[in-house]
Amino acid sequence: MSQQITIRRARKSDLDHVAGLDERVTGIAKPDYWRDIYTRYAARRTKERFFLVAEAAGGEGECPVLGFIVGEVRAWEFGSRPCGWVFAFSVEPETRLQGIGERLFEAMSAEFRNAGIETMRTMVARHNRLHMAFFRSEGMVAGPYLQLEKTLNE
């Protein structure tokens, strides 16, 4: 069943909920990482850094944060003109397929657009079909850069 949600900037009181949601989805607890992300992306340079959460209407439930998305404007890395980078994104598994991810994505697109940005980028594990299919359904396509890597212990 779909529910009413609000998309807003993250607050410090959301941190435990965000870290809990991330742990439920990834199976890895990283509270220090989320504290650092909050400090860097929600408390500073907020005209170019965006930490958004989807909150259930009322916001008083056991876990009011149903999803989050974090991104920033990056410029001139690898010669790229300024673009919007999304580097963290998650939706509570039990509330998926209700459009929450789409609302978060659209809100982030609007923030980037307001910041004068015309291109939005992210990176997805090639075999993560869920994430790949989601970003594709939002209109994202392969960009002009390829991620490369090298194993250093060979």
Added chain:
Amino acid sequence: MKLQISSRLAIFALLELAGDPQRQVSVSEIGEKFGVSAHHLAKVMHTLGRAGLVRSIRGVGGGYSFAGNARRTTLLDVIELFEETSSVDCDMAEAGDLSSAEWALSQVLCEIDDIARATLGAITLSTMLKQIARRSEAKPARATASA
């Protein structure tokens, strides 16, 4: 990358039907639209029917309608009904029967195949329909801009 004709026809037919799941379309109508023989298309539709992606309706005004889940059916799901997508090179490389040069080349070809499969496996019929709709919306805007 090239797809076999059957795979392409299957994707075109599914997009035609999934765009309006209530609509029933005859094989000859689809065939006319994409310029292929009803005979060839009938075989494709039969395969799609066995996979549960289309439903055949008999009788006057009958034809095919969409029976799958457009948000869950990927291009790779459809293509794999008609052709092999895993690379022979990758299987050989894993078996370890190759010379060093053959192995190095197979690594490159496997990488390309893997990216192609990941891409096809992430694009659903629903995403394709959205892409088509976006293009249709953009076309009049472009025409106005150039007028």
